Amino acid sequence: VKERIEVLAIGDELLDGRVADTNTVRLAQALSLVNGHIAQRTTVLDDIDAIVQAAQACVARGTTLCVVSGGLGPTTDDLTSEALARYAGVGLVRDEATAQAITERLQTLGRVVTANQLKQADRPKGAVLLPNPKGTAPGFSLNVQGCCFMAFPGVPYEFDAMVEASVITPRRMQEPREVRTLCCFGVAEAEIDTRLLPVHQKWPQVRVGYRVRFPEVHVTLRALPQDVGSLEEAYAFAVEQLQDALYAAEESTLAAQVLKHMRLSKATLAVAESCTGGLVQDMLTDEPGSSDVLLGGVVAYANSVKERVLKVPHEVLEKEGAVSEATVRAMAEGVRVLHGASYGAAVSGIAGPAGGCSSKPVGMTWVAVAGPQGTFAKMFQWPFDRRRNKVMSAYALLNLVRKQCV
Ligand code: ATP
Numbered sequence: 001v002k003e004r005i006e007v008l009a010i011g012d013e014l015l016d017g018r019v020a021d022t023n024t025v026r027l028a029q030a031l032s033l034v035n036g037h038i039a040q041r042t043t044v045l046d047d048i049d050a051i052v053q054a055a056q057a058c059v060a061r062g063t064t065l066c067v068v069s070g071g072l073g074p075t076t077d078d079l080t081s082e083a084l085a086r087y088a089g090v091g092l093v094r095d096e097a098t099a100q101a102i103t104e105r106l107q108t109l110g111r112v113v114t115a116n117q118l119k120q121a122d123r124p125k126g127a128v129l130l131p132n133p134k135g136t137a138p139g140f141s142l143n144v145q146g147c148c149f150m151a152f153p154g155v156p157y158e159f160d161a162m163v164e165a166s167v168i169t170p171r172r173m174q175e176p177r178e179v180r181t182l183c184c185f186g187v188a189e190a191e192i193d194t195r196l197l198p199v200h201q202k203w204p205q206v207r208v209g210y211r212v213r214f215p216e217v218h219v220t221l222r223a224l225p226q227d228v229g230s231l232e233e234a235y236a237f238a239v240e241q242l243q244d245a246l247y248a249a250e251e252s253t254l255a256a257q258v259l260k261h262m263r264l265s266k267a268t269l270a271v272a273e274s275c276t277g278g279l280v281q282d283m284l285t286d287e288p289g290s291s292d293v294l295l296g297g298v299v300a301y302a303n304s305v306k307e308r309v310l311k312v313p314h315e316v317l318e319k320e321g322a323v324s325e326a327t328v329r330a331m332a333e334g335v336r337v338l339h340g341a342s343y344g345a346a347v348s349g350i351a352g353p354a355g356g357c358s359s360k361p362v363g364m365t366w367v368a369v370a371g372p373q374g375t376f377a378k379m380f381q382w383p384f385d386r387r388r389n390k391v392m393s394a395y396a397l398l399n400l401v402r403k404q405c406v
């Protein structure tokens with residue numbers, strides 16, 4: 001039988017805009033690591049008929065595993081056990097050990113044991129209980145007409161723990177996958193996909209996946225252990241194809257790569273930021289151990305600060321303006337001297353939406369790095385909104401630093 005996985009997410013809150021169905025998202029992410037994928041998702045209200053119909057439709061589509069999220073709690077709107085029992089044509093049975101555990105837990109907390117609490121121990125007859133390491137209500141699995149329904153509580157951290165234990169771990173033991181990750185910046189996802197088209201033809205055993213976290217694109221290549229030879233070939237091909245955009249041939253952030261390279265050469269870094277307002281240093285300090293490398297920096301937003309703290313010459317600011325090659329070079333050199341770092345990095349740009357002119361349009365950004373080999377500057381012209389222009393500027397600067405210190 002060919003595997004087909006579906007998700008059935010249950011809850012009024014998922015359909016009235018109160019809660020985003022992040023359980024399905026994280027299930028999909030976890031499954032992708034063991035080469036599984038969700039074929040279809042259904043979301044229904046806390047309603048018995050709706051759940052029964054959804055389960056029926058799921059089986060009719062040839063689904064072999066249906067992961068059910070939510071509706072296992074104590075309240076009247078928690079109807080998953082009852083609905084799946086009805087669909088399977090069986091009654092509900094109480095698991096005495098679970099009822100006992102719930103009772104004891106409530107007593108320890110000094111709370112009364114109400115009838116609805118014990119409802120959490122009720123399961124469709126024939127269901128196998130699935131342990132819940134993070135809460136009281138266990139999940140269950142129930143086979144109906146060739147489909148295995150696995151029901152888990154909706155609370156995200158309970159759902160995650162149970163998915164890991166009952167869905168992901170068994171699959172990992174069954175068929176481990178080899179994975180290679182390539183992290184790119186500066187080339188769009190569609191362009192990357194086009195460059196990697198030959199992978200599908202040459203190495204059909206290798207599965208290509210994309211994850212975009214603006215402005216990063218993470219490409220994953222996966223294969224079964226017996227196809228690791230093909231995987232390595234495909235990986236080498238992808239590294240070559242993406243050379244200009246690749247900042248890490250492993251799962252990593254751009255900031256982590258900069259820190260890694262600098263740490264290896266015992267280099268230190270100081271940063272001067274104008275339009276990014278501290279974003280570059282935020283990205284760097286998100287990485288544990290960044291203090292080995294990052295000495296500090298200056299958010300030099302006003303020209304007076306660029307002049308007074310970073311020693312950008314008054315004439316340069318007057319004549320060339322704050323967003324110019326001369327200014328950004330002086331900023332990089334200034335912050336390098338100020339903090340006694342081996343590298344000084346600087347960024348100055350027009351994030352928008354206003355503040356541009358014909359010679360310096362919105363989105364224009366200069367970045368510079370001053371280091372042992374001299375000072376290097378680069379100009380970019382971003383087409384995005386203010387926030388994204390700032391993010392791109394921060395990435396462009398870190399990327400220039402990375403290229404200077406490898
Ligand atoms: P319990 O009632 O014991 O908390 P339950 O299995 O009945 O567990 P629900 O009542 O459906 O779960 O949901 C519990 C909480 O989990 C809700 O407050 C909701 O915010 C969150 N939740 C439910 N489903 C999802 C989902 N698909 N994605 C993210 N969060 C969810």
Ligand code: MG
Nearest residue numbers: 011070071077
């Ligand atoms: Mg609910």
